[in-house]
Amino acid sequence: MVKARKAATDAPRRTWLRGAPPPRWVRVLPVLLLVGVGAASLSDSVPVDLGFLLGAVPPLAVLAYGPWATAFLGAATIGLLTLPFFHLNRPGNTDLFTLGFVATLSVFVSFVRGRRDEQLDLERTVAETAQRAIVPDVRRQVGPVRCASLYRAAERGTLVGGDFFDVRPGPHGVRAVLGDVQGHGLSAVATVASVLGAFREAVLDDVDAVSIAARLDRRLVVDSARTEHAELFATAVLLDFAPRGREVRVLACGHPPPVLLRGGAVSTVELDPGPPLGLGLADVMPGTSTTVSLLPGDRLILASDGVLESRDASGAFYPFVERLAGMTGVGMDELPGEIWSDLCRFAPKIQDDVTLLILALDASGPA
The missing domain is CATH 3.60.40.10 (PPM-type phosphatase domain)
Structure with missing residues (x-):
């Protein structure tokens, strides 16, 4: 039997924006951004201060990671911004507080998203089981x-x-x-x-x-x-x-x-x-x-x-x-x-x- 629920010629697969797990590039993006800014800060050939890009790391982590991984990436972001070794401009207190608030908020949003995804997965499983019972293969x-x-x-x-x-x-x-x-x-x-x-x-x-x-x-x-x-x-x-x-x-x-x-x-x-x-x-x-x-x-x-x-x-x-x-x-x-x-x-x-x-x-x- 050709099943409309599995093959590409059948029912459409769930995409990232419709409940499927995020693609690999979404998971890799915050790590690449963190490593890229750190590597660029050690090079004298980059005249522009790239520290502002680090503010995007915690929100990007929310899309693909749980609370603990999001917290780790947020802490790594703050550490990268403040360590003198990376030659980034020393941020003021306001910048650090802002980044710390964004990282904390991202951890909370990641926790809420994880709980919501668990509930949606359960409801989807129940709905699919009921529908398959009505029209089985x-x-x-x-x-x-x-x-x-x-x-x-x-x-x-x-x-x-x-x-x-x-x-x-x-x-x-x-x-x-x-x-x-x-x-x-x-x-x-x-x-x-x-x-x-x-x-x-x-x-x-x-x-x-x-x-x-x-x-x-x-x-x-x-x-x-x-x-x-x-x-x-x-x-x-x-x-x-x-x-x-x-x-x-x-x-x-x-x-x-x-x-x-x-x-x-x-x-x-x-x-x-x-x-x-x-x-x-x-x-x-x-x-x-x-x-x-x-x-x-x-x-x-x-x-x-x-x-x-x-x-x-x-x-x-x-x-x-x-x-x-x-x-x-x-x-x-x-x-x-x-x-x-x-x-x-x-x-x-x-x-x-x-x-x-x-x-x-x-x-x-x-x-």
Whole structure:
């Protein structure tokens, strides 16, 4: 599985200004400044007094060091400024008091920053654990079905948005779902959790994709009734892999159908989609499912609106099928990252959740 939370082609890594540890150059900078000023003061070729630069050492130390290291660098700064050996102009009392106050204040700020970072790390760990519990990583192999996926939440700093997907084994075969709830970002996480919970129960009980869709539809209707003017709905594609053989039934509920990669050809699965989930119409107008016979090497690709509705600078939609035609030779595990890289090159700014789910039957499975 290509995980959107680790690789460069997936979710963005935390940077220094977004909670990651400071880069090495930030840690080295106050030490280099201290050593550089000391070395320059011993040279007769430097006509300018560089002692004023030492005032920057304690504040720079706050960015990367703890209280004890910051205190050491502050003391070293005062010592360097006052020792006659370094030929720096002898500072007055006011200069020393000012530098001492800055160094003391820097130690205090470093202590506060360290405590804050510990709390933020704890909160981030809890948040990531909760989000991963909602949308866990899909295994590379679920029964006879091989899986590869990519999930990129639109809201920066989160792992879960308004898209959902899962692949689960059950007594009636392997079931897969990919969908998009109303809205995106953290406001849609509760709906995603509710829909996926209903799907995982349905995999154990319901015998076909139509029954699963009816259960998801009922779940959203009930949740919507609890909140005034909620109007929760979701689009989804459901796949029902037969326990034996190489067939899969596909049902679309207001969502674009999957794309089939067969050899060097790319085609969209033709079916009659039903209404979105959450409107209370799944039992009345369930849509027409279609059966796809998969040959060895065939791959089904499901994509969310974040892929299909991304636009370039001129406003043109991302030509998903046409672009896939140039990727038929890419391996299954590498394909999600390849699509994501191509999408980033096409669209200058991606504003919606991006989800890809690629499924194929194991070549060693039954003929």
